[in-house]
Amino acid sequence: MVEKLCNLGVFASGTGTNFRAIAEACRRDDFPARVACLITDNPEAPALEIAKSLEIPAYVVPVTAKKGRLPAEAEEEMADICVGHNVDLIVLAGFMRILKTALLDIFENRIMNIHPSLLPSFKGLHAARQALEYGVKITGCTVHFVDRSIDGGAIILQTPVPIEDDDTEDSLLERIHPEEHRTYIRAVRLFAEGRLHPEGRRVKINEHGSKTT
Numbered sequence: 001m002v003e004k005l006c007n008l009g010v011f012a013s014g015t016g017t018n019f020r021a022i023a024e025a026c027r028r029d030d031f032p033a034r035v036a037c038l039i040t041d042n043p044e045a046p047a048l049e050i051a052k053s054l055e056i057p058a059y060v061v062p063v064t065a066k067k068g069r070l071p072a073e074a075e076e077e078m079a080d081i082c083v084g085h086n087v088d089l090i091v092l093a094g095f096m097r098i099l100k101t102a103l104l105d106i107f108e109n110r111i112m113n114i115h116p117s118l119l120p121s122f123k124g125l126h127a128a129r130q131a132l133e134y135g136v137k138i139t140g141c142t143v144h145f146v147d148r149s150i151d152g153g154a155i156i157l158q159t160p161v162p163i164e165d166d167d168t169e170d171s172l173l174e175r176i177h178p179e180e181h182r183t184y185i186r187a188v189r190l191f192a193e194g195r196l197h198p199e200g201r202r203v204k205i206n207e208h209g210s211k212t213t
């Protein structure tokens with residue numbers, strides 16, 4: 001058993017496979033984190049069903065603003081929920097809106113995102129499609145800290161995925177997804193064990209050290 005668990009606030013707009021993978025990892029005795037709450041902007045998100053089945057408190061903060069935008073009031077409401085649950089780390093898991101205000105101020109260097117490409121290549125939407133269209137031979141996934149840029153925060157972990165000649169967007173995503181799950185779980189563990197040390201754009205990883213933060 002781990003003494004003090006890191007409280008996660010997971011944000012998901014859609015299917016929630018990353019959310020499920022992290023929530024399941026959290027159920028293991030040796031995992032140093034727990035999911036304190038799920039927050040979604042989408043009342044129809046399948047992630048809500050996952051939260052229900054795992055008995056994780058879930059909150060819908062419906063957002064009618066244009067795709068990608070998150071109005072300041074909604075962001076404040078989400079921040080209040082996280083503070084109320086003593087969240088230590090916010091985990092964006094397919095959350096398709098851009099944070100700008102309250103959350104970034106309160107949770108500086110405590111918000112992570114997963115993106116389905118090797119950043120800084122193929123930022124934004126449809127990253128796997130962009131990689132195929134560009135013709136790269138290797139893509140992958142990136143976990144990074146979230147800052148005021150879009151998909152531009154300091155990189156924590158990356159995992160490569162080779163592109164095959166006959167790949168479609170779906171077949172490629174099918175291979176990226178399991179790598180995302182593994183990479184995200186590892187990044188959350190490293191954070192929870194105090195092993196991530198952001199220094200400007202570089203995040204140093206103390207792979208074997210004891211908890212220092």
Ligand code: GAR
Pocket residue numbers: 012014015016017018019093094095096114115116124125126127151177180
């Ligand atoms: C994941 O592939 C994640 O990398 C992507 O959304 C998917 C969510 O899947 N996020 C982005 O593209 C963010 N720019 P999931 O709902 O099954 O976890």
